[in-house]
Amino acid sequence: MGTEAGSGTRTVVLTVVVTMLFLAVGTGIATWAFYSRLNRNLDSVGDIPHLVDEPEAKDEGQGPKQPLNILILGTDGRDCKGCSIDGEGGSGGSDSTILLHVAADRKSAYGVSIPRDALVDRPECTAPDGDTIPEASDVMWNQAYSVGGPICTARQTELLTGIPIDHYIALDFAGFRGMVDAVGGVKICIPEAIDDKEHNIFLPAGTRNLRGKQALDYVRNRSSTPNADLGRMRRQQYFLTALATKVLSAGTLARPSRLAAFATELSKSITTDVETVAGLAEMAGEMRDVDPASIEFETVPNRAFPTGDPHWGRLEILPEAEELWQRMLEDRPLHDPAAAVTDPSSPTSPRSPKESATTGDPQVSTSPEKRPADAVSPEDKEKDAADNGLCSPA
Template sequence: MGLLCSLFPQPPAEVSFVPTPPRRPAPPRPPAPGRPRRAPAPVPAAVRRGRPGRTRWGARLATALSVLVLAAGGVGHAIVTSLDTEIGRVDPFKDMKNRPAPGHGTNILVVGTDGRDRITPREKEKYRLGGAPCRCTDTIMLVHVSADRRRASMVSLPRDSYAEIPPHTDATTGKHHQRHPVKLNAAYAEGGPNLTVRTVEHMTGIKIDHYLELDFTSFMRTVDTIGGVEICTAKPMKDAYTGLDLPAGTHKLDGGAALQYVRSRHVDGASDLGRMQRQQRFMAALIDQATSNGIMLNPVRFQQVVTSMLSSVRASEGFGAEEMLALAKAMRGFTAASSEFTSVPVSNTSFPVKGIGSTVKWDPVKSKRLFAAVRADKPLAPYAPRSAVRKKLVEVSPQQIRVQVYNGTRMHGLGARADAALRATGFRTTAAALNWPRRDVARTVVWFDPRWDRSARSLATALPGCRLLPVAGQGAVFRVTIGTNFAGVLPVRAENAFQGEFGAVTGDQVICT
């Protein structure tokens, strides 16, 4: 997820996620239809201050966030308070000095750790969770809850990010280390939660208010308790390492299948970055499921879900059931549309470091702008009201596909109408349709360079009844010759429909429609 590629696909391979040009300021988000906007509820001061083969899946964050969402239903203070003893405690802020200045809103660092020692032998075999457990982090995510409690921004930090760990004493060996370069996930192995927080604060310039640590035991149990989660895929997904085997379409995943989905890194060429995108889609779907199926109004199911989630959670002091409940009440009305997802912009996914290997190098300019926006409590994704129109799922986002439209018929203005319809769906047309040399074209034709075959299929999906014709060396701009069979443009959307300056997308834009 976080790899911000060039604006247009480059040969020989395509990518399915790119940034769009710098955004204009987004208008204020209106309240949901039929639901009056609520003033933010008072929040206690404590809250205001607020490797290959290894399992790493940011979707566990959704279980933590769901606790806040579920508690907002007002099911009962006593239930949440009684579960406070289930939360393990850590002190990630001990003896920390020279910390960043606090910003607006609340910042929570969520860390996923290896928890396969809690999985049964049968589950290990079924979901391919072999190997010994390790003292390591497989997911690191920064969650920012806005000051008005109406938005949660989730920024994934790639585990292989190039990092420079501050001077510290190794938590395992007791040996003192000077500042040195590592991969970000090594901070936990060397210094636990404290060094992880220190390293993230140094890299982002953002002060962390709370720390939350989970393993995948609670993830599987929570997904099962919630009744499964629905995900969609535009193409078959198969990974021999995790056992994932999904045909294209819509699927409801139980806890084990969900774990396979969010762990898989061999289903496409994007590896860890593609997996993080799938993790984000899963989180959005889990939030949507938790806030739309009545769990918040059912005390029994609510307690079951919270108990499942808290069975393997550790959190910083001052972030217990009382604080979670207070924050949740302030976030009443939170939905998938209230969440936004992105990852740190990167400039190099294979940055070599002697003695460490290949690391992920953050883009120094774009990452600074991203974290400046988080500190300033600004939305990361441009506001876009969700369309009621059902859109066909495609592999490549229309915003990535450049199109020149030609009118191949004698119908005056047909080319211009087709251009406008494609542009309204998101395709990057020239907005200047031309006439084709022949005016007797019966069937619409999409001319494309074979190097961009996935984009061609996405464009063809939007033009029912068209014919695909490859043209070697044509380049990245697609040519569409409109024929007399043209009957309109079918709305489409991509699985990785990243938008805005930071490649951020809101949760309702990536869940199944």
């Protein structure tokens, strides 16, 4: 994950969500009984009725494959055991959304995060009980999950991006807590003490090993830490990176019982269209040549609606996002390494949105920049970390 991963700009989300099941099978702990138990734990609510045409399948013998687009969701329901840690009821919406694009050659991947408070159009969906959910305009991104589950969110993603979603994987907070405890906690650097009396969340500053409720506190808190939801999204990426590092460490991989506990908690905590552990293992196996440290992460270009606007407190996805979606459709890299440095105030490209705190508005405006990936100065990295409640990168 490297230095930039520590600040949340790179992540190995899929490693956390999928690869551990693959490793569990490959490390000798997957007896028939264990394998069957993992299968029983998986929750699948069906395939995605696509809004956009899927590309025609190519010959996968010696030729290239199609790109793989996986929707990864973190849900904020509080009705599971141990989930109501902040006194909030939760709406069962998608607290975090990442669209992971895996290149057709399976050599590289990148993720694009969509903020929960972004206003979008929602297509017609079918609720889990079979009722029809009508289409709607200017609704919060995370509402699709609360009314129609991951399938509705996948259709909403297709409507927004024009990209066919191949798979979805949703992770709930109860399982997240169990996964962290299964590996003995995760070491996290907290730059300033978190003192949120309203939600009973208190975390001292410094580098410490977070487990159980403290881990949930860290990834859920937003009202008393920088940059509100966008900052929380960055800290969640940072935590997932640290969790993946812990899972992939010798201390976990060399202990089958710990790895089995992690795989068990993970399988109990995800909802996916992939119905078996074997299917998840197959999907993870397709990514075996992707270097986890090279997986880049970016937030879709967006800005906060100004004070006084009827949509104040929500986010607008900027037109520059269209180029980002086009890159995915054409299976191009996230960034053009040959791109020239231009005026950062000129929003001409979906290049790494800059997130900085604003005064008065509960959300943060983000302006896309066009610059090579290695052109971000140490000062910019430090400011970005401070703006989002992260320790400065080493």
